[in-house]
Amino acid sequence: MIQNDSYSFHKNSSYFFLFLALIHEQIIEMIVFHIYLKKEEPNIALIMLALHIYSVIYMLGDYNLMRNSPIRIIKEKVVMNIGARRSLYFNLSEIDYIKPASIKYNKSGGIINEKEVFHATAFPRILTIIFGISDELKYEIIFKKPVNARGYFGQKQKTNKVLLYMDNSSEFVNEIQKRIKITVATTKFV
Template identity: 65%
Template sequence: METRLIVTGVILVVLLEGFLVHLFLLYRKGKITENPLLLIYKKELKILFYAFFKWKIPSRNPETFYYHKNSSYFWLYLALIHEQVIEMIVFHIYLRKEEPEIALAMLLLHIYSVFYIMGDYNLLRNTPIIVKKDAIHIKIGVRRELNFSFGDIDKIQPAKLKYNNSGGIIHEKGVFHATAFPEGAN
């Protein structure tokens, strides 16, 4: 069994290495604006900082809007944490009996994923939509970010989602839909 585990580990490391080299080559060609390795590192540190140290929401001012307030994102967050904790316990008990050398690695990955979800939720809570004199800054955690001026806006209207025959959403060109999670029932 040790040989299969070592071969699997080597294959995963080689695939990760190939992916990182591919990202770096895209950066060198100019297709990615920021060094992807530093970007990943900064995002991970930011997520962990918000998971452990940034729990208080900053004071509100008239030019900020928190889009997580009336949404169901908190309940999604709670469900994901709940699922991760249950999965962590069940996998650890099962793997400790079947594959004890993998059990600790999976336990650490699950603990990290719980901290990651906590950090992402806190980052979402602490990054509002900011409306300044001539610009709007929208940040949805570390996932998405958009900055634009009022001159770039043709019109603002409620979103109209269109679906194709198989049920997939048809994304319109030149349209930005901003949502953290759909509104809950009030």
């Protein structure tokens, strides 16, 4: 019988330090803006205070959701929820192959950001694009045909492959490969 397995992706990520810095920045900015704007524009001060409180609550919720929602393999399905930001669900039968991966750079040394790729990483992709900061890329899963992923604000997007920046990515890949072999073996006998 195949069991359900969970794999974390946040423990070795740089996201925790970014998270602390952003929370710290939001709280300081909230206090400073509120003190300054309260004298000048009290209505705007209240709006800014509400927006800052919302952003702090959103970041806390996103981080806790990411910590408590590891990447899972449930029977023959892989479930990847990256906090409240992105998600991808696919069947093992949709995988073409898995191979070791590395970040690709252009001639000037910038990171090449491929299209139609799902990044299984805790670190926000926008910061990788802007600053060139990223967690360590381990493997990539290539699909036979594009699958649907959910992005920011529920946007659906086609994805051709998944780049894994996980804590124990080799264990995850080994388990997927083992389950694919079991699935292929059982379909041959049926």
